Every structure is written in structure tokens, then in C-alpha cells.
Amino acid sequence: MISFLSFTVSFTCYLLVLEQASGGQISKPTLTVNSSVIMIGDTILVSCNLKDGSGAHNFSLSNTNTDTVRTEKKAEFTFTNIMESESGLYTCSYCVQSGCSDPSNHVEIYVRDTFQQPTITVIPRKIVQPGASITIKCEARYANMAFTLYKDRAIVKQETTDGKVFTYHIKNAAESDRGQYMCMYQTKPDNNRRQIKSELTNPMMIDIKDLPKPSITKEDDNVTIWIHCTAPAKYSEIWFQLLGDQDTLNFDIREEQNNKVTFNITERSKKTYYCLYRIRVVDDFADSIHSDQLYIGEEGVAAYTISNIVRLLIAAVLLIAAGCFCFKHYFPLKTEERPPELPHARDKLVKGAKDNQLVCESGV
Known part of the structure; x- marks a missing residue:
């Protein structure tokens, strides 16, 4: 029993010594750089990070491209006024009393000019x-x-x-x-x-690019308003937009091989509309000038007030003329009847009677 116990203790001690000798208890560090973009003349900080830093000393930073090694007593390496020649893949390691760690992960330090x-x-x-x-x-x-x-x-x-x-x-x-x-x-x-x-x-x-403005017209059946927007030419790809007050987008329509679209409007409240078209030019788009404004609703009535007044005046003149013609035709004007002219002799008699203040009723 004592022999078996002694053997177990001896074997355990042997494994511990062997593990320490092989460096198995020394963890691998992690290398970090405090800047992702490094320019010539910058100052950067490179850190060799440990899981357990107790007992660690003699840190090393290696540039695998140039085979240069820097050593420090602490886990941080400062590069002041870094040069382009200091670019490369870096690793770090550290040592403890029982040995040194394996190199860390590779980190590239690229110094830009x-x-x-x-x-x-x-x-x-x-x-x-x-x-x-x-x-x-x-x-x-x-x-x-x-x-x-x-x-x-x-x-x-x-x-x-x-x-x-x-x-x-x-x-x-x-x-x-x-x-x-x-x-x-x-x-x-x-x-x-x-x-x-x-x-x-x-x-x-x-x-x-100067793209001429489109034309804009409307049709109205008192239920739906159709607004037609027509570009002055045809293009392989063309988009039309109908805009309202304050450049609010109402409709956006894409047409292939066509230069005319129709927008249907059911809202009859007063509003101003205009349209434009857009074409593709290489990898971008070009917009046309806005069309003339089109008024719907109360503003639409106001837009045509002058022409309506002219029409009403013409109609009123024609109506008055027709009324006058009909009145004269059916109700001829009566003229005042003048007394019949007397014979010449009687005329003298009457005049003489007036002069003598006589009235001749029978004409004798």
C-alpha cells in the first residue's frame, strides 16, 4: 500500500516537472494595435495581452518580414513617428521563470504613405x-x-x-x-x-443637358380627370412624374418606347399640377424642365374666368339681338296718327274762322 502511494506521488511530480519543462502551462498571448489606419509619422501602441500576467517578464515583439525583435520589460510597445519601413507582420511572446510562451497571433502593421x-x-x-x-x-x-x-x-x-x-x-x-x-x-x-x-x-x-418641357392637358367627365403628359421626343427609357403643390409627388410612371402617359385623378379639390419626364444617360438620369401648370378645382375655374366672361358676353349680345328681332316681328311699333290733310279751300275757311274767332262745324 505504501509502495503504491509512493509510486503515485512520484509519478505525479514527474508529470508536473515534465509539463513545466515543455512550457504547457504558459498561455499564448494576444497581440493588438490601437489603430486600424496607420500613417507615416503616427504614434501607435502595440500590446501583448496575457490571460494571466503573474510572473511574466521580458516581452518580445517580432517583425516577421524584417526579422527584427524588440524587447521590453512591460507588455506594451510604443512606436513614435513610425516609418514606412516598419510595416510588416508582427507577433509577440513573453517569458516566465519556467520558460517562454509560443508566439501570438499575427497582426499586420501597414504604414501608409x-x-x-x-x-x-x-x-x-x-x-x-x-x-x-x-x-x-x-x-x-x-x-x-x-x-x-x-x-x-x-x-x-x-x-x-x-x-x-x-x-x-x-x-x-x-x-x-x-x-x-x-x-x-x-x-x-x-x-x-x-x-x-x-x-x-x-x-x-x-x-x-437641356431637356425641353413636356406638354400637359386634361380631360374631365365630372367624375374622373385625365391628365396627359407628353414628352417632345421618344426615348428608350423614360419616366414620367406628376407633381402637385409644393413639388409633392403624386404619380411616378415608367414607360418603354413611349413619350406619353395619362394620370387619372379622382380628387376634385382645388390643386395645381405639373409634370416632368426623366431619361437615362449612361449611369445617371436627366430631368426635363417642368411643364406648364394645370389648375384643377376652384383655381381651374379662376384660370378660365376671362374666356368664360367673353363667351357669356357674346351669348348675351346674340340673345338680345334675337329678342329684338322677335319683338319687332310679333309686336310692330305703333306710330302716332297724324290728322288727315284738309282740302285747300276748307283750309282757308278754317283759318279765316280762327281769325274771326268763328267756328264752322258744318263746313258751309
């Missing part, structure tokens, strides 16, 4: 009517940058902002504003640091 390209957008769209307003936005990944906007490789404007977004406004767009726009950003000038630039954006084409 150029920023990633910004994003460039345009509002309201890349194809606009002459005279429209356009806003070009260039957005960087970092704040406090100096922006440059190009048109066909020529500098349009340079500006430094505190934020991440640079905007450029075009008012009353003309043919001269047509072209390919690109933008980039860079760090502000600093004598203590290298000025880093971003890549240029892909070219964004801005086009000025």
Missing part, C-alpha cells in the same frame, strides 16, 4: 438643366484636412476645413461647368511632420 481616397458626391444629380444649382461634396476619412477640387485636371478650388467635408457650389450651371471632377485631401502644412496626401477620387462627370 498616402491616405485612402475620399468620396465625391453631387446634389441633386450629375446631369442638370442649364441654370440649375449644383453642390459637390468631398468627404475625407479624417478631420482637419486641406482639400483640393479638380475639373479636368485643373484646380478649381483649395480649402482647409476643421471637419471632414468640403463643399463647392455651382450656381446657374452653364455649359462651361460641364466636365470631370475629382478631389483629394492632405494634412495641413507642418514643419515637424511630412505632409501626407490622399489618392484622387475617380472622375465624376457633371453634364448640363
Whole structure:
């Protein structure tokens, strides 16, 4: 019994010594970097994280690309004013009294000499009517940058902002504003640091396209109002929109190989309508000028008041003329009857009687 117990204790001690000798009790560390985008001149912190750091000392950080090793007494490695040559795959390890750990996971440290390209957008769209307003936005990944906007490789404007977004406004767009726009950003000038630039954006084409306005007409059967919108030409792809007061969208219809659509309106309250059409140009859309306004309801009555008054006046004149004709035809006007003329001799007699203040009743 004692022999078996002694054997068990001895074998257990042997396993513990063997496990310590093989480093099996030393856990593998995890390597982390405090920045995902690292630029030349940045300061970064690389950490060798342990599950149980008791007794750990002599930390090592290895660049597997260049076979360089840095050692520290603590689990953090600081890179100040990092250089492009310090890029590479890194691992870390640490040692305790009984041995050293296996290398950690690989982490890539990529030191950039150029920023990633910004994003460039345009509002309201890349194809606009002459005279429209356009806003070009260039957005960087970092704040406090100096922006440059190009048109066909020529500098349009340079500006430094505190934020991440640079905007450029075009008012009353003309043919001269047509072209390919690109933008980039860079760090502000600093004598203590290298000025880093971003890549240029892909070219964004801005086009000025004059699409004539469509015509707009209506039909009304006192139940439904049909509004017809007709483009001046046919296109392979064309969209029509019927807009109401304050540019509210009422209908949106897509037509293939057709330049006319009809919108059905059942609401008869007073309202103003107009329509436009949209065509595809390469990877974007172009909108036409708005049609003339069409009035429905009380405003519709007001729109035709003058023509209605003219019609009513003409009808009134014709009615009066017809009434006069009928009245004269059926009710001829009576004229005052004049007394018959007396014979010449009698006339003298009567005159003589008046002179002598005599009245001759019988004419003798």
C-alpha cells in the first residue's frame, strides 16, 4: 500500500516537472494595435495581452518580414513617428521563470504613405438643366484636412476645413461647368511632420443637358380627370412624374418606347399640377424642365374666368339681338296718327274762322 502511494506521488511530480519543462502551462498571448489606419509619422501602441500576467517578464515583439525583435520589460510597445519601413507582420511572446510562451497571433502593421481616397458626391444629380444649382461634396476619412477640387485636371478650388467635408457650389450651371471632377485631401502644412496626401477620387462627370418641357392637358367627365403628359421626343427609357403643390409627388410612371402617359385623378379639390419626364444617360438620369401648370378645382375655374366672361358676353349680345328681332316681328311699333290733310279751300275757311274767332262745324 505504501509502495503504491509512493509510486503515485512520484509519478505525479514527474508529470508536473515534465509539463513545466515543455512550457504547457504558459498561455499564448494576444497581440493588438490601437489603430486600424496607420500613417507615416503616427504614434501607435502595440500590446501583448496575457490571460494571466503573474510572473511574466521580458516581452518580445517580432517583425516577421524584417526579422527584427524588440524587447521590453512591460507588455506594451510604443512606436513614435513610425516609418514606412516598419510595416510588416508582427507577433509577440513573453517569458516566465519556467520558460517562454509560443508566439501570438499575427497582426499586420501597414504604414501608409498616402491616405485612402475620399468620396465625391453631387446634389441633386450629375446631369442638370442649364441654370440649375449644383453642390459637390468631398468627404475625407479624417478631420482637419486641406482639400483640393479638380475639373479636368485643373484646380478649381483649395480649402482647409476643421471637419471632414468640403463643399463647392455651382450656381446657374452653364455649359462651361460641364466636365470631370475629382478631389483629394492632405494634412495641413507642418514643419515637424511630412505632409501626407490622399489618392484622387475617380472622375465624376457633371453634364448640363437641356431637356425641353413636356406638354400637359386634361380631360374631365365630372367624375374622373385625365391628365396627359407628353414628352417632345421618344426615348428608350423614360419616366414620367406628376407633381402637385409644393413639388409633392403624386404619380411616378415608367414607360418603354413611349413619350406619353395619362394620370387619372379622382380628387376634385382645388390643386395645381405639373409634370416632368426623366431619361437615362449612361449611369445617371436627366430631368426635363417642368411643364406648364394645370389648375384643377376652384383655381381651374379662376384660370378660365376671362374666356368664360367673353363667351357669356357674346351669348348675351346674340340673345338680345334675337329678342329684338322677335319683338319687332310679333309686336310692330305703333306710330302716332297724324290728322288727315284738309282740302285747300276748307283750309282757308278754317283759318279765316280762327281769325274771326268763328267756328264752322258744318263746313258751309
